[in-house]
Amino acid sequence: xxxSSEITDLLRRWTAGEESALNxxxxxxxxxxxxxxxxxxxxxxxxSLQTTELVNEAYLRLVDQTRAQWQNRAHFFAISAQIMxxxxxxxxxxxxxxxxxxxxxxxxxxxxTIMSPQRSxxxxxxxxxxxxxxxxxxxxxxxxxxxxxxxxxxxETAEVLKVAPATVSRHxxxxxxxxxxxxx
Amino acid sequence: xxxxxxxxxEALFLQALSLHDxxxxxxxxxxxxxxxxxxxxxxxxxxxxxxxxxxxEQPVFMQGLHVLSGEDSDEPKDLGRYRIIKRIGAGGMGxxxxxxxxxxxxxxxxxxxxxxxxxxxxxxxxxxxEAHAASTISHPNVAHIYEIGVEGxxxxxxxxxxxxxxxxxxxNHGRLTIVEALEISLQVARALESAxxxxxxxxxxxxxxxxxxxxxxxxxxxxxxxxxxxxxxEDDPSQTQxxxxxxxxxxxxxxxxxxxxxEQARGVDVDARTDIWSLGVVLYEMxxxxxxxxxxxxxxxxxxxxxxxxxxxxxxLRHAHPGLRRLLNRMLxxxxxxxxxxxxxxxxxxxxxLKDLRWSAKQGQKSKLFQGSQFALLKHxxxxxxxxxxxxxxxxxxxxxLMAIVLGIALTWALRNTEQLVLDSDAELEAGYQAGVEAIxxxxxxxxxxxxxxxxxxxxxxxxxxxxxxxxxxxxELDYYDRANHELSYVASxxxxxxxxxxxxxxxxxxxxxxxxxxxRNFQSAANLHKQIVEKDPSxxxxxxxxxxxxxxxxxxxxxxxxxxxxxxxxxxxxxxFLRLGTVEAAKGDTQxxxxxxEQAQHLYKTAKDNAGTLQVLNLRSVLAxxxxxxxxxxxxxxxxxxxxxxxxxxxxxxxxxxxxxxxKESEQAKWFESEARRHAxxxxxxxxxxRGPDQLLVNGLVEIAMLYLRDNxxxxxxxxxxxxxxxxxxxxxxxxxxxxxxxxxQLYLHEGFPANADQQFKEALxxxxxxxxxxxxxxxxxxxxxxxxxxxxxxxxxxxxxxxMGVVVTR
Numbered sequence: 004x005x006x007s008s009e010i011t012d013l014l015r016r017w018t019a020g021e022e023s024a025l026n027x028x029x030x031x032x033x034x035x036x037x038x039x040x041x042x043x044x045x046x047x048x049x050x051s052l053q054t055t056e057l058v059n060e061a062y063l064r065l066v067d068q069t070r071a072q073w074q075n076r077a078h079f080f081a082i083s084a085q086i087m088x089x090x091x092x093x094x095x096x097x098x099x100x101x102x103x104x105x106x107x108x109x110x111x112x113x114x115x116t117i118m119s120p121q122r123s124x125x126x127x128x129x130x131x132x133x134x135x136x137x138x139x140x141x142x143x144x145x146x147x148x149x150x151x152x153x154x155x156x157x158x159e160t161a162e163v164l165k166v167a168p169a170t171v172s173r174h175x176x177x178x179x180x181x182x183x184x185x186x187x
Numbered sequence: 188x189x190x191x192x193x194x195x196x197e198a199l200f201l202q203a204l205s206l207h208d209x210x211x212x213x214x215x216x217x218x219x220x221x222x223x224x225x226x227x228x229x230x231x232x233x234x235x236x237x238x239x240x241x242x243x244e245q246p247v248f249m250q251g252l253h254v255l256s257g258e259d260s261d262e263p264k265d266l267g268r269y270r271i272i273k274r275i276g277a278g279g280m281g282x283x284x285x286x287x288x289x290x291x292x293x294x295x296x297x298x299x300x301x302x303x304x305x306x307x308x309x310x311x312x313x314x315x316x317e318a319h320a321a322s323t324i325s326h327p328n329v330a331h332i333y334e335i336g337v338e339g340x341x342x343x344x345x346x347x348x349x350x351x352x353x354x355x356x357x358x359n360h361g362r363l364t365i366v367e368a369l370e371i372s373l374q375v376a377r378a379l380e381s382a383x384x385x386x387x388x389x390x391x392x393x394x395x396x397x398x399x400x401x402x403x404x405x406x407x408x409x410x411x412x413x414x415x416x417x418x419x420x421e422d423d424p425s426q427t428q429x430x431x432x433x434x435x436x437x438x439x440x441x442x443x444x445x446x447x448x449x450e451q452a453r454g455v456d457v458d459a460r461t462d463i464w465s466l467g468v469v470l471y472e473m474x475x476x477x478x479x480x481x482x483x484x485x486x487x488x489x490x491x492x493x494x495x496x497x498x499x500x501x502x503x504l505r506h507a508h509p510g511l512r513r514l515l516n517r518m519l520x521x522x523x524x525x526x527x528x529x530x531x532x533x534x535x536x537x538x539x540x541l542k543d544l545r546w547s548a549k550q551g552q553k554s555k556l557f558q559g560s561q562f563a564l565l566k567h568x569x570x571x572x573x574x575x576x577x578x579x580x581x582x583x584x585x586x587x588x589l590m591a592i593v594l595g596i597a598l599t600w601a602l603r604n605t606e607q608l609v610l611d612s613d614a615e616l617e618a619g620y621q622a623g624v625e626a627i628x629x630x631x632x633x634x635x636x637x638x639x640x641x642x643x644x645x646x647x648x649x650x651x652x653x654x655x656x657x658x659x660x661x662x663x664e665l666d667y668y669d670r671a672n673h674e675l676s677y678v679a680s681x682x683x684x685x686x687x688x689x690x691x692x693x694x695x696x697x698x699x700x701x702x703x704x705x706x707x708r709n710f711q712s713a714a715n716l717h718k719q720i721v722e723k724d725p726s727x728x729x730x731x732x733x734x735x736x737x738x739x740x741x742x743x744x745x746x747x748x749x750x751x752x753x754x755x756x757x758x759x760x761x762x763x764x765f766l767r768l769g770t771v772e773a774a775k776g777d778t779q780x781x782x783x784x785x786e787q788a789q790h791l792y793k794t795a796k797d798n799a800g801t802l803q804v805l806n807l808r809s810v811l812a813x814x815x816x817x818x819x820x821x822x823x824x825x826x827x828x829x830x831x832x833x834x835x836x837x838x839x840x841x842x843x844x845x846x847x848x849x850x851x852k853e854s855e856q857a858k859w860f861e862s863e864a865r866r867h868a869x870x871x872x873x874x875x876x877x878x879r880g881p882d883q884l885l886v887n888g889l890v891e892i893a894m895l896y897l898r899d900n901x902x903x904x905x906x907x908x909x910x911x912x913x914x915x916x917x918x919x920x921x922x923x924x925x926x927x928x929x930x931x932x933x934q935l936y937l938h939e940g941f942p943a944n945a946d947q948q949f950k951e952a953l954x955x956x957x958x959x960x961x962x963x964x965x966x967x968x969x970x971x972x973x974x975x976x977x978x979x980x981x982x983x984x985x986x987x988x989x990x991x992x993m994g995v996v997v998t999r
Contacts, residue, residue, distance in 0.1 A: 009395065012444070040255040087251040094254045126247065139193055154248030177200050180236035187235055 018078050025082070032079070033086050035061045058083045058153075077163040081145075084153025091152065092130045095123035125186070132185040136178065143178040146171055192225070199229045204236075266338045269297055269345060285348060288333075295333060296348040299341060311342055323385050328378035330398065330406045349406045354394035358472065365504070365511065366544055368473035371397070373537045374405035375466055379530045382407075383459045390457065392465035393446040394472065444488050445478045449521045452489050460523045463530055467518025471497065474504055474511075476640075479519060493521070510540045616642045620654045627657065628732050628763035629803050632664045652678060652685050652695065656702050663706045666883045666921045671706045675699075694720055694730075701737070708956055710740040721750075728758040735767055742984035744775045755787075762791035762800055766807070773811050781811060798831050805831075806842050813849045821849065840868050840881055844888030851895045864888055886912045886924035890979070893931050897938055898976055905935055926955040927979045937975060946971060956983055 010031055016024035039060055062079045129151075137144035142164075149160045157175070161168040199218050203211050211233075219226040265271065269286040275296065286297045315335060322332035331347040354371065357363070363371070375397055382389060389396075391409065398406045448464035450457050471479045479497030482488030497519055504511060514536050520526045527533050619642025626635035639658040642650070659674035678699055685691040701716035714737040721730045735750035748771045754764040769784035785808050792800035809824035825846065843864035850856040868881040893908035909931045916925035933948030946967045953962060974982040 008445075037255045040252045087248060087255075090254055091247055091251050139190060151246050152248065152251065154246040173201055176204060176236065177197055177232065180200070180232040183238060184231060184235035187238070 014078060028082060029086060032061065032082050033090075036083060036086060077165070080153060080155060080159070080163050081149065084149045084155070087154075088130070088148055088152040091126060095126040095130075128186050129182065132182050135185070136181065140178075143174050143181075146174050147178050147182065150175065195225055196228050196232070199225070200232055203229060203233060266297060266341060266343060267336060269295065271297065286345070288345065294348045295345045296330075297343050297345050299343045315342070321387065324382050324387055326378055326381035328374045328405055328407055329381060330408045347406070349398045349400060349408070351398050351400035354397040354399060354469070354473075357399055358394055358476075362476035363473045365474065365508070366541065368470055369537055369541050369544075370403075371399070371405055371473065372466060372470045373534065373541070375407055375469070376530050376534045376537060378405070378407040379459075379462050379466065380534060383462070383530055388457065388459050389462050389465075390451070391446070392462055392469060394469060397469070444492070445480065447492065448523070449493055450523055452492055458523070459530065460526050460528070463518055463527050463533060464523075466533070467515060471500070471515055471519065475500055508540060508544055510536070510543065514540060616654070617650055618642075620650050620657070623654070623657055623661070624729065625763060626799075627661060628736075629766050629800055631799060631803065632661050634799060635661045636665060649690055652681055652691070653698070655681075656699050660702050660705060666923045668706070668922055675703060675706060694723055697723075698733075701733070705737070705740075710737060713737045714741060714743075726757060728754040728761055728764065731757065732761075732764060732767070735771070739767070739771060740980075742981055744771050747771045748775065760791060762788050762795065762797065765791065766800070766804055769804075770807060773807075778811070778815060782808075785811075802828055802831050802842070806845055810845055810849060840864050840884045840888070844884070844891065847888070848891050848895055851892060861892070882915050882919040883921055883924055886916045886921060886928060889915070890924075890927050890931050894934070894978060897931070897934055900938065902935065902938055905931075905938075909935055922955050926952040930979045930982065934976065937971070942968070942971060953986070956986075
């Protein structure tokens, strides 16, 4: 079990603008998300599970509440969304390569149902488009990351980005329109 | 895309979205102002926006969850000759897996750089550097490095797999005994000695990097910051070069700040003595339960590390052996030239200290045994147990025979193990529990919190349940409601164990319920439950004390005084009973009775050489004298209190705030006491003695001063203090303190003549006391009329009375 004091410290440093702290943080958060995901999906198949509950649970388990500030929680959600994005994209890359035949016989049935090759291609295209969007409108790209990969709703996204929900909503509309067109 | 253009697209797009289809076309024509490209872009986006369905509508988070949960999703199956079995941990420097080495047929730990980071050449270099340095060390207390490898783009090391717990995990269950702490330090020191001899400095000694195997063997892991270090002649450049000095990047602060040496924190060159410092911090933490330097931010911590002295170790530790403090002082000397020169010297001192402690423990046991027969000793202990059951001393009432049986077993075991050191954790636990209860009774919640936390850290034992229950009570008193509830749920979880061991009496059950009611601030039913306890066990002075305290909470002074009188009658040497009686009599306005009780309390505390208690009585007496206008007498008490050596930060804060309150009219003196109080509060914060620091004390002190200014009609100062109190309460999420501050804020509005605004504040304050109730404006107003210039507790106690008169029942 990674230490909550270590994570709290890393999170605080990252919140304070120390970018290198993120490097230490990501594997720890990922490990915990994995652990919780496994347990939840084993027990309840995750059907009724809310995104925020999962990330909140990870946060409560990983971060020393007495030392953390409320902004830390917002940053924690942001990290979780980034982790989810990377994991899904890595996964999609592997799935996509399966379609091309490489190592096709190694894939078990259950892992295929998680994401179809077509879905994987869509996801990879989205990831690319999102990276392009980031170059001229990083704010919108972050909103999409938090909402689509992080599973946050408008209000939660607003909390993480410290803006009004209406602002998130406006940017989300245009981001969606732009991405749809790019992927169309 | 040009950002200027994009912004125009955005403005038009959003505006168009808000319009009806009919208006949109004409709006865009006008707004685009003859820019066909802009118009096309916006129309394009609007079209795709309106396209039905998109996989983007459904967050992909759930799929991510499935991928995450897949056992084989992201983890390597094989790494050359190693087969990955499972992930066993992750740290700042990489993930760790348990793997099987197919060539040598053994289990190994594989440390892997996260894939995310393999494109960071600096990190790869640091990783390889770590492994290389560590692989040159061979010592039984060092986890051995077998191989440094690259497989594809996976950089990894394989190393000895150590089963067991990290020292951090061990410490999570509480601090260690002196002997345990020294044993562990000794093994770590030996590992370091061997590393230093190979020219390797660990540079990141911390509890996370120290593994304790089930057999007690210690292994130091993770030479995460190690750099090759050889003692070289600075004047001979060729030799320096030959020594392959590898430096970590300049300006890059590595390591865990709490364990970092001052020279490391400054970023200057370090030598092997940095490990001596870090081991000193670890030893300190094993003994005390917290690290010697604290700060709420990394920067604060570094400042404390560079400027402050460590918080002193507790008296019991200091008295255990004078050498202990010396050892810590020399290990934790900020000037590395004052520190031990080599780890070998540390080893010698630790070994000697251990020898001494074992010897004196053995002597102690032998002398006890030789003084009397085994039977006599058993009888003595049984007698103590009997007196406890009889309620003649502050102890948890236990059935006599049970106590005797347990003692008998313990004694037999102790006799069998005279060759081995036996630290009687039984006695320690019981003493901690008693000290905690005594502190609760004299209203010294901080001491109680420390004593009980300490007693609550050991494994299950017969007083564990009540210790945790008492701790819940104390946390609630200190406004740590989350912790109080946590303790209470722990109590609930161990009740079945105690019940099956036949060690959970009806009284215990009532007691737990009473504490639950108290934490829910349902003081009336808490008082009823405590009343049932004394009815079952009327000769138990502790039960009467608890009943008295529950009456005090609801301001039933007569009933409280009667309960304390019963406690005094049962146990005439129970100083805290007289202390509380004095307080209650003073609240009732019976100065004569209050003074008599205080005198007796003071006499008893003095006889018992209990400085904390004596100090508390003197403070209360000075407050009382001052209230009666007897300023000389008050000053005498203060002077006497000042002469008592008692270096307790909390009572310093409390005392100084009380004095600031007493002298608030003579503003110079008041200011001085106030600044003293703040200074001590700051010391507590720096020492990191409690998670939220001294904020509860601060808020209480500020609220009290604000109330005094209010009564003097000095609204400017009253407001200043109230706002500061409110700010601190909010910052630290202190619930009851915030309610108190809001209440005073309401009083402030009353003084200014804005009852409606006052009611708003009152309503919010009441929300904490009565979370489920929704009071009407009329009810609040009715209450408001009875509480002008009255303190918070009295006001709350008064709530409901006028309502009851109207036939409204107030429930919590």
